[in-house]
Amino acid sequence: ELLRRRKGGEMLRVAENTSPAVMLRRVRMHTVPHMDRDQGCDPYYSVSVVSEDDHELYEIYASKEHETVEHIKPSVGRWDSDFVQGQGLRVAGDVHFEFHDQ
Numbered sequence: 001e002l003l004r005r006r007k008g009g010e011m012l013r014v015a016e017n018t019s020p021a022v023m024l025r026r027v028r029m030h031t032v033p034h035m036d037r038d039q040g041c042d043p044y045y046s047v048s049v050v051s052e053d054d055h056e057l058y059e060i061y062a063s064k065e066h067e068t069v070e071h072i073k074p075s076v077g078r079w080d081s082d083f084v085q086g087q088g089l090r091v092a093g094d095v096h097f098e099f100h101d102q
Contacts, residue, residue, distance in 0.1 A: 021092040029079045035101040040073040042102035050094035
């Protein structure tokens with residue numbers, strides 16, 4: 001019902017208790033993007049949430065601040081990164097992931 005009303009253009013304020021929290025523990029890329037000359041990449045990411053009041057994005061986690069950015073080659077096959085050294089990151093509501101190559 002909320003999605004139908006939102007698609008209809010109606011502005012909705014969703015209370016925090018209607019957005020259950022989840023614990024993010026790991027990010028995994030099942031393939032390694034070809035971004036660098038050697039066809040590998042240096043992945044890092046940020047996580048932001050959308051404020052219910054002003055609908056702006058607020059960054060709550062940046063992987064570069066918690067771990068060293070590594071160069072990954074496609075031959076590895078996949079890339080994993082744990083949130084906060086395995087402690088996890090609790091989020092709720094609208095969550096925005098942004099992946100980057102250094």
